[in-house]
Amino acid sequence: MEDLVILNGNDNVAIATKKLANGDTVTVNDKQLKLVSSISAGSKVALQAIAAGKDVIKLGQVIGRSTADIAAGQLVDESNLENAADAKPLPVDDDLSQYVSQQTFMGYRRKNGKVGIRNDLFIVATVGCITPLMDVMVQQFKAAHPDNGSFDDIVLLKHPYGCSQLGEDFEQTRQILCDAALHPNAGGVLLFGLGCENNQMSGMKETIEKMAGIDPERMKFLVAQDVKDEFATAQQMLEELNTAAANDHREPVPLSELKVGLQSVQPDALAPLTANRLLAHLANVINANGGSTVLTGLPELAAAQDDLVSRSADSSVAEKVNHVFDHIRDYYDEFDQELVKKPSDKELAEGITTAKEVALNAIQLAGSAPISDALLYGHKVTTPGLNLLEAPNNDLIDASAAAAADCQMVVVSTGVATPYASFVPSVKVATNSELAAKKQRWFDYDGGQALSESFDKAAKDFVDYIIKIASGEETSNEKAGLHGLAIFKIGVTE
CATH class of the missing domain: 3.40.1400 (Ribose 5-phosphate Isomerase B; Chain: A,)
Incomplete structure (x- = not known):
């Protein structure tokens, strides 16, 4: 297992996969880097000297601006990094050609042409x-x-x-x-x-x-x-x-018919290295093959609204993205609440420093495809590719919203054990192996494999597993008979 992982080639920080000591020398990008701080797992390490007032880049985007000179090998946290709301989005490599596949899943083709993964x-x-x-x-x-x-x-x-x-x-x-x-x-x-x-x-x-x-x-x-x-x-x-329904049967269906909800629930420090990366790879495969992915949880994404607008396929989609954010922001304003989610004390302790970093970690799930559509709550997916869906960053409400939008399954990156599920198969991906082993009845996949073996192998195995789920293999929530529905309540009761 690598000591440090660089999540994007343009990053000037790397993420520690385990606790590292001040004075340790680690290899990253075939170069030796001497640490000048003690580093906890999931925390950021400067790959090069970063002068005060300069951008700090993680996941290929600006997560904040340095408030002091940062040495190569130094811990980057709230002591030397602040949010940079005025930072401009950086280009995203949206070439998904390497993810094109001939894989299929076994689904139920309906009379109206839609495809289910369950009957x-x-x-x-x-x-x-x-x-x-x-x-x-x-x-x-x-x-x-x-x-x-x-x-x-x-x-x-x-x-x-x-x-x-x-x-x-x-x-x-x-x-x-x-x-x-x-x-x-x-x-x-x-x-x-x-x-x-x-x-x-x-x-x-x-x-x-x-x-x-x-x-x-x-x-x-x-x-x-x-x-x-x-x-x-x-x-x-x-x-x-x-x-x-007596004669309903499964048949081979291309990945273009797959619609998957992508969700992050209380990520821990390792999420960007493990489960989030696996979901990002899955999203790239689905989108590259003409399928659809749905990203929800707007409060968590709000600090990176400009980044999402910049990823829109065209100006009309960009207008939709802004409209969706404006719509939910009006709701929050009505109750004097701030839409943008800032790092909690737990997240700060685990190395997540700014609101922008919180947002970019969540956006990571969606891979690198441009946004093809942005939907208000209650609307169904009609456009292939990455869809942004209005929902309030509540676990079950968001999962139900994705299911109501016609996602046949919801795939969840989570750093906590939680048994909730929507009315479609809910695939829980643990961000670390210890958690996956502790609650085997609640989890479906050990995302820690992204660190314990080569990421390419882990990513391929994960896509193969999702295709098995789409083809009928039961999720943990299905085995336990756990299903749910939560509706976003926005008004008074008479």
Whole structure:
């Protein structure tokens, strides 16, 4: 394992992979570098002398400006580095030709042309007060079909909303539920309502019809107050859906049909060296082959808004990027909150120094493709390539937003153990091997392999693993039966 890793050829700092002592001599870029500071794992080391007032570059972009002269081999942290909000974005190498591949995955091609990586049965509640009844429906269905019948899994989309909501807040809830009902991972959908909620089933039907049309063989609607026995009626509808999905099968599908959500959850010091790098490689492979990736968590990205604008494919996309940031910034301003996420005390202790560095670490997940589109919350991906999606940097809300946008899976780089999952497969990539070993039931992949073996091999193995997931191999959350849905609530309750 290398002592220091340079993340981009233009960087003037490297990242320590382990604790290093003052006076140690390390090899980096086939050159000897003598350390003049003690360095903790994940912290930044100057590769050359950096004069006071000069840019410090990591991941190929300016993360801040030096406040004092920094010697080669010296620790770079808050004592000698400050944020540089006026720093101009540097060019990004967006040539992805080396990532072009002929790989395929085994997916379910739907009647509307979309592709799912699962053939799940979705039961979607229109309102929170009826969600306990959904468990009984599943128990009754599984009594007749212990193996889930024609479906890979049964996914309950529970939430506490759908009633006593007003205006845009209400519309947002309905939109996400309709997005979920139309997800290509669903081989059958039962929408289940109570009858007196303000999220009326008639409105759900109207929205779905406008979005994509209703396939009556694959989508059923049940309002509990309209029938004598909601459980008996539900079982009849579920059996009809089960019959309709009986002949569904996987077939080879090109990577151009893959849509993947990219997420960072509480990264630790090693994340930029391990899990983030693996996700970046995956993003480059997907985007190079005509697929789609989705980056969320705007507060974490906000300090690098200019960098994202500069990566836009054209001026119209740049306008969309700014609009998405302006939209969520207005929401934060309404509650007197600052959008830009600054380093926490934990992050400062682990070597993350500036808000720009926080943002660039998160952007790292997306690889080097230009941004092809920027979407407001609740909108679906329609443009191949890297998409920016409005969401508030909440683990489950962001994962649900990516899933609602038609991502067939969400891949998460995380430095903490967390069991949450969305209603699509959620691949948890641990930033270090110790964490992956500690919580094997919650993690899917040990990102520490990016340091324990050659990165090229680790990156190839990771892409192969993601293709296995897309082709049906279960994630940890699927094995445990963990699924979730969180909706971004933006208004008052009457």
